[in-house]
Amino acid sequence: MLLRQEMNKSLYTGLGASHFALLFALWALLAYGHLVPASLLPAPDQVFHTAREMAGDGSLLKHALVSTFRVGAGFIISSVLAVPLGILMGTWKWAVAFFEPMFGFIRYMPASAFIPLFILWLGLGEPEKIMVIFWGTFFQQVLMVMDVTKNVPHDLIEVSYTLGAKGYSVFRRVIIPASLPGIVDTLRITFGWAWTYLVVAEIVGASSGLGYAIMHAARFGQTGRIFVCIATIGLLGMLTDFLFKFIYHVSFSYLRRGK
Template sequence: MVVLSRSKIFVPKAAIPPHLYALCSVVAFALLLLVWSALTYGAFVPPLFLPTPDAIVTSAVTLFAEFDLLSDVLASVMRVSAGFLLAAVIGVPLGVLMGSLKTFEAFFEPLLGFIRYMPASAFIPLFILWLGIGESEKIAVIFFGTFFQLTLMVMDVTKNVSIDLINTAYTLGVSQRGVFRRVILPASLPGIVDTLRITFGWAWTYLVVAEIVAASSGLGYMIMQSQRFLKTSNIIVGIVVIGIIGIIIDVLFKWLYGRLFPWLGKGGAA
């Protein structure tokens, strides 16, 4: 059994055992639940503002059993996945080109940098005018909120590929097209996968915005409806469900990262 000294635990970037990594994660959630319980069961916060944990569990059971919350979950997953995949299909190749070719960077970066500061919610009236009030409008909101950051982050990842690797490839007789395929893409891929993991989380933050107008299903719709009727416990259930889905997605991306790039040893544990 490996015993870690205090100095080892607090060494920057030092790996820690998997069981300690898992324990720290569990303790963080336990502390959150402890503070929540103390505030609610101790009557420090009125139930209207923050219900007790058991009230949240009761509301969750009721929503799934009687109000078909699962269909709302599936509708939201479909919308977020569609918007994110569309952003990734366009943004990843464009980001790689921008990070590799200065002409693409000069043409696209100022434009994307300008648009990415514009809030996606401000474009909802235009999306409704252009696309109507169906699924396309909601997917467009999620796409708009994700695409620009994703593309620019992929560009930065690609720009960080060592120029020495590229020059060595040219020295060995690799063509310009071969440099893309055999040097730039393999060197950028770990960072691209990590960027996709992060931006998929951002896509979920636009869910409520996407489902705020003319929606009849989805977690965002359920949250907004619950707010109108002051059903705080239902609001928290919706938020917690989104968080659980996010954790599952994050774990899947980390698993994929570990499978594709085992030599990098990313994940925080050793």
Template structure:
């Protein structure tokens, strides 16, 4: 493939080139980090060197049980995300399929989704206490509304020609929903779940900011209090690695379940 073709819109590239460019982007970021720290451009208090972060990562795993923090955070994020998906996916499909459902729910969901989840923490504490339920509620609130509206948009984008053809062939309204709308929406819905799972992780620190004794967000906030910048960066990197693994899983699942979409072949 010529260099000119690489910059043409919508032109595919080989999986090998895709993977190589992805690796190069991480290498460039690491080199920039090394130059800023080892070159003395940024003081260690603000940005520790890579070897300091690696040493502190080993320390956190060996002596401060970072594994338990990871498991606690994964449980909270996954529980909040799954609870949101359990309600948002069917509701979004109904809103995208039936105008009456869209009229009933879209305005109120669009209104609430602009409200920051952090502003509701005092109410969640009042209603649910300071246990796991409050933290899961923050994750749920941060992802549910966007997820519902995105699923609605995916469902609304199902081709009207397919639906009209099905009616012409005598398919019942229930059959159109089951055999046309739902199968055509599933690839986009899975992609929506992949994106919103990433959003769920962005609310982790907010969810664990109050009365948490474990979790990556709790560790990051405690490290900030004692100016342990290396620990903060370790927590951020761990969240990023988990996010990449989740993304890889969803892309693999997309490729296995819906190979015609062309997604999942690259990471």
């Protein structure tokens, strides 16, 4: 097969499904073959039974809605600030010189290290949890949007100037439209990162949410509940990923037609 060659859609889907099937088969082998104690690795039917119980009593939906709100709020606030700033840095050198050194420094600091400060500044309510997700997403997001904007072909900009376009017109009519597909893809990737900070955000002072449910179940040795909550986070993450892929496909289908 040639590098980057297009693949039949059914084959592509089948390969993805086979990965899940192999993982499930390995899980079943380890659990039903008693190769791993049930206290560490519950069997699939036990996890499904726990999922039905949590869905039946409404706890799973409650925790999922709370966590989705926290992740969504942190991500939206981050995106509203990061996208314009990233475009600015990708367009003008003075913005890169001013912002990038500090952002490059901060992005290596784990968001969990700031939790004590966020508690002192914001208390134990929702703002503190949203801030953890925002902090873990924002700096990476800015730099990724900056890179997308910087990668707009310079020839395209030069042609615009040759045809008589002025500075702001080039920015508005060339740089931003050319950057949008990459920015949407960046948002898709960073939304996945936002979900990875959920458990960290809900470790302290939470009484609901999937991260809280995971930590609570761990204290009582309820491994099945841990599996259900982790799987729920994965499913919610996949749904948001599919949503961004749909937005990309609808908004930028002309890119595929142009190939």
